[in-house]
Amino acid sequence: xxxxxxxxxxxxxxxxxxxxxxxxxxxxxxxxxxxxxxxxxxxxxxxxxxxxxxxxxxxxxxxxxxxxxxxxxxxxxxxxxxxxxxxxxxxxxxxxxxxxxxxxxxxxxxxxxxxxxxxxxxxxxxxxxxxxxxxxxxxxxxxxxxxxxxxxxxxxxxxxxxxxxxxxxxxxxxxxxx
Amino acid sequence: xxxxxxxxxxxxxxxxxxxxxxxxxxxxxxxxxxxxxxxxxxxxxxxxxxxxxxxxxxxxxxxxxxxxxxxxxxxxxxxxxxxxxxxxxxxxxxxxxxxxxxxxxxxx
Numbered sequence: 001x002x003x004x005x006x007x008x009x010x011x012x013x014x015x016x017x018x019x020x021x022x023x024x025x026x027x028x029x030x031x032x033x034x035x036x037x038x039x040x041x042x043x044x045x046x047x048x049x050x051x052x053x054x055x056x057x058x059x060x061x062x063x064x065x066x067x068x069x070x071x072x073x074x075x076x077x078x079x080x081x082x083x084x085x086x087x088x089x090x091x092x093x094x095x096x097x098x099x100x101x102x103x104x105x106x107x108x109x110x111x112x113x114x115x116x117x118x119x120x121x122x123x124x125x126x127x128x129x130x131x132x133x134x135x136x137x138x139x140x141x142x143x144x145x146x147x148x149x150x151x152x153x154x155x156x157x158x159x160x161x162x163x164x165x166x167x168x169x170x171x172x173x174x175x176x177x178x
Numbered sequence: 179x180x181x182x183x184x185x186x187x188x189x190x191x192x193x194x195x196x197x198x199x200x201x202x203x204x205x206x207x208x209x210x211x212x213x214x215x216x217x218x219x220x221x222x223x224x225x226x227x228x229x230x231x232x233x234x235x236x237x238x239x240x241x242x243x244x245x246x247x248x249x250x251x252x253x254x255x256x257x258x259x260x261x262x263x264x265x266x267x268x269x270x271x272x273x274x275x276x277x278x279x280x281x282x283x284x285x286x
Contacts, residue, residue: 017215021208025199028207033194045203052207053214115191134185135192166184 009068013059020059024052027069030136031076037131038080038124047083051076070142077128077146084124111169118168125149126161133158231273238269 005026011019031051035044054075055062062071119127125147132143144154242265245251255261 017208017211020211021204024207025201025204028200028203029197030194032200032203037192045206048203049207049210053210056211057214057218111187112191115187119191130188131192134188136194162188165188169184 005068006064009059009062009064012056013062020052020056023068027072028052030069031073034073034128034131034136035076035080037119037135038077038128039083043083047079048076050079054079066145067142070138070146073132073138073146074148077148080124080128114169115165118165121168122161122164126157126164129154129158130161130165134162235273242266 005023008019008022012023028048032044032048035047035051038044039047051072052075055072058075062068066074119130122130128147129143132138132146133140138146140155140158141151143158144151147154149157246255246262
C-alpha cells in the first residue's frame with residue numbers, strides 16, 4: 001500500500017495538492033485514532049487537520065530519515081500538546097468520554113472498560129507512549145522521534161505506563177489477577 | 179500471571195481500526211490546505227508590495243530632499259511656504275490613485 005508513497009511525497013513537495021490529499025487518505029485513520037486517544041474524539045479531528053496543514057507547509061523540508069507517518073504523527077502530537085496547554089479541561093472530557101463510550105460497548109466491569117479507565121488516568125505522555133508502541137506498532141525509536149524524547153526516556157515511559165495500566169486493572173478483573 | 183493476555187488486551191484496545199479512508203475528512207483537510215496556501219500566497223504578495231512601495235517612497239523622499247538642497251530651488255521654496263506640503267499632497271494622491279488598485283488586487 002505504501003509503495004507509491006515516495007512518489008506521492010515528491011509530487012506533494014512540488015505543490016501537488018491532489019498528491020497530498022492521497023497521503024491524507026492513507027494516514028488520516030491512524031492519526032485521528034492516535035489523537036482521539038490523547039485528547040478525546042471531540043478535538044481529535046481538528047487537531048488532525050491542523051497537523052496535516054502544518055505537514056503540508058513543512059513538506060519541502062521533509063527528509064526521508066523518518067517515515068512520513070512518524071513525521072506526520074509528530075505534528076499531531078505537538079498540536080495536541082499545544083491544545084492541552086491551552087485547555088486543561090480536555091482531560092476531564094476525555095475521561096468522561098472513555099467511561100461513557102466503552103461501558104456502552106462492553107458493559108461495566110469488563111476488562112476493556114477497566115483498561116480504558118486506567119488509560120484515561122495516565123498522563124498524556126504515558127498514554128501516547130503506550131498507544132504508539134502497543135497499539136500503532138511503532139518501534140521505540142520511532143515513538144521517541146514522534147514524541148521528541150530520548151530513546152531511554154521513551155522506553156521507561158512506555159514501561160511505566162504499561163505497569164500502571166496493569167496495576168489499575170488487576171484488582172478489578174479476575175483474568176489479570178496475579 | 180503471564181503477560182500475554184494483558185498484551186493482547188492492550189493491543190485490542192489501542193490498535194487503530196482498519197477502515198476505508200474517510201472521504202469527508204480528506205475533503206475537509208484538502209479545503210484547509212487550499213485555504214492555507216491562498217493565505218501564504220496573499221502574505222507573500224502583500225510583503226513584496228509593502229517592500230516595493232517602501233522603496234519607492236524612500237526614493238521619492240530622497241529625491242525631494244536632494245532637490246530642496248539645491249540653492250535655486252531652496253530660494254523658490256522659501257518664497258512659497260505651501261509648495262512643499264502641496265507637492266507632498268500631490269505625491270500622496272498619486273500614490274493612492276496608482277497604488278490602491280494594485281493593493282486591492284493583492285488582497286483578493
